[in-house]
Amino acid sequence: xxxxxxxxxxxxxxxxxxxxxxxxxxxxxxxxxxxxxxxxxxxxxxxxxxxxxxxxxxxxxxxxxxxxxxxxxxxxxxxxxxxxxxxxxxxxxxxxxxxxxxxxxxxxxxxxxxxxxxxxxxxxxxxxxxxxxxxxxxxxxxxxxxxxxxxxxxxxxxxxxxxxxxxxxxxxxxxxxxxxxxxxxxxxxxxxxxxxxxxxxxxxxxxxxxxxxxxxxxxxxxxxxxxxxxxxxxxxxxxxxxxxxxxxxxxxxxxxxxxxxxxxxxxxxxxxxxxxxxxx
DNA sequence: GCTTACCTGTCG
DNA sequence: CGACAGGTAAGC
Numbered sequence: 001x002x003x004x005x006x007x008x009x010x011x012x013x014x015x016x017x018x019x020x021x022x023x024x025x026x027x028x029x030x031x032x033x034x035x036x037x038x039x040x041x042x043x044x045x046x047x048x049x050x051x052x053x054x055x056x057x058x059x060x061x062x063x064x065x066x067x068x069x070x071x072x073x074x075x076x077x078x079x080x081x082x083x084x085x086x087x088x089x090x091x092x093x094x095x096x097x098x099x100x101x102x103x104x105x106x107x108x109x110x111x112x113x114x115x116x117x118x119x120x121x122x123x124x125x126x127x128x129x130x131x132x133x134x135x136x137x138x139x140x141x142x143x144x145x146x147x148x149x150x151x152x153x154x155x156x157x158x159x160x161x162x163x164x165x166x167x168x169x170x171x172x173x174x175x176x177x178x179x180x181x182x183x184x185x186x187x188x189x190x191x192x193x194x195x196x197x198x199x200x201x202x203x204x205x206x207x208x209x210x211x212x213x214x215x216x217x218x219x220x221x222x223x224x225x226x227x228x229x230x231x232x233x234x235x236x237x238x239x240x241x242x243x244x245x246x247x248x249x250x251x252x253x254x255x256x257x258x259x260x261x262x263x264x265x266x267x268x269x270x271x272x273x274x275x276x277x278x279x280x
Numbered sequence: 281g282c283t284t285a286c287c288t289g290t291c292g
Numbered sequence: 293c294g295a296c297a298g299g300t301a302a303g304c
Contacts, residue, residue, distance in 0.1 A: 003298060059299080075299050077288080092288085111287045113299065129301095160281080165300080172298055221298065222290090241298095262282065264296070284303080291296085 002074045004138055004170030005213030006224050006232065007059050010080055013227030015054040017082050018063070018105070022050045024098040033094040033107060035115040036128055042118050046070065046097070058133045058169025068120035070097075071130060072107070077223040078114030081106045110223065133169040138210055141168060146203040147196060154192025158202075160261035161191055171206070174219055174241045177266045179206040181240045186272040187260045212237065240266040 002010070025047040031039040045068075053064040061080065063070040072080055077092075084103045086096070095116065098104040107116065117128045125131050135141050141149070149168065153161055161167055162176045171179070180187050182205035185198060194202070218224055218232030221242060225231060235242075239249050244257040248268035256269045 006298080073299085076297070109287095110289065111297090111299095113286065157281090163299090174298060219298075224298070263299095282304085285301085286299105289297085292294090 002059065002078065002218070002224050003172035003175050003213075004056075004059060004136075005175070005210055005234070006218035006226075007056050007061055007074070008138070008214050009218045009232065010227045011054050011056045011061055014061075014080070014082055014105075017103075017227070018051045018099065019054065020051065021099040021101070021103075023047060024100050026098070027096040028094070029096075030094040030109075030112060032112060033109065033114065033116055034118075036117045036119065036124060042116070045120070046118055056136070057130065058136055058165055059172070060130060060133070062130075068118060068124075071117040071119060071128065073115055074109070075111070075113035075115075077110040079106075079108045079223070079225045079229075080227065081108070081225060081229045082227050083229070133165055134167045135169065137168040137170040137206065141203075143200055143203050147199050150191050150194065150199050150202075154190065156191050157187070157261070158185065158189050158191055158194075159187035159263070159265060162206075163261060163263070170210070173263050173265075174221065174238070175206070175209050175213060177241045178209045178239060181267060181272060182209060184271050186274045187258075187265050187267060188274055240268060242266065 023046050026043045028039055034042045049065040051063050052066055055062040061072040082105055090108055092108045092110045093106060094109050095107040096104050119125050119128055159176055162171050183202040185202055213219060213234045216232055216234035217226060219234040220231035221235050240255050243255045245254050248255055248271060251270050253268055253270040255266055258265045
């Protein structure tokens with residue numbers, strides 16, 4: 001999916017366009033895109049709601065409304081684009097969320113994994129799982145908290161741990177691989193095997209990678225588009241992700257692809273050692 | 281933990 | 293045709 005930087009770029013793009021605007025009645029082309037409440041009630045209840053603010057929690061975009069909030073998760077292939085008009089036929093268009101006055105948010109999603117939640121109270125947020133997210137890695141985790149969090153989970157391997165949205169929220173496959181590469185840490189290392197220096201190196205690598213991702217307008221490896229339908233540029237700066245066989249930018253050895261935690265994982269086996277001081 | 285499932289598409 | 297794709301929940 002869009003990971004934290006992509007969702008943040010969308011949030012920043014949309015905020016000045018939709019704050020204070022009022023929704024009309026949504027049009028659903030795929031009712032499964034609405035996760036809560038039932039589609040009919042969703043359309044009925046969103047109509048007439050006004051957007052008051054735009055937030056983000058991990059990979060969720062949260063549109064604060066005059067009553068409740070609209071939460072959006074793009075999962076793997078979701079897009080949320082603001083347009084005055086639907087421009088060309090889009091076979092993956094799943095929902096149109098119009099504003100009174102003409103423009104609309106167009107929610108597209110090839111794989112149908114993404115979803116929309118209209119949440120009006122704490123109980124509904126709880127059911128949707130929004131309050132089960134860990135702290136937002138970009139907004140809510142400083143270096144000392146990161147050290148403390150890592151030390152609570154000594155037995156976990158780093159890659160699945162960093163991908164676990166209940167541990168910290170926002171990281172996905174691309175930015176985890178890039179962060180571990182920059183920190184020189186193997187994705188299969190146990191959290192408890194890291195020195196304090198390594199944990200801090202990882203923390204600052206994560207911060208730098210996320211910030212550069214945001215500054216580049218996100219990573220359009222494939223499907224990602226921003227709030228204006230434009231591609232990001234960070235895919236051109238990736239050091240290892242998706243670059244099997246190409247030279248490591250640090251040492252020149254070919255980038256390796258492995259499977260860790262069931263996910264395709266890119267790393268430099270020379271720069272990122274599994275055992276400290278070992279040759280392999 | 282790992283595997284499977286959810287979907288549709290691209291690439292080799 | 294199989295492998296793989298930015299995510300995550302559910303079931304061993």
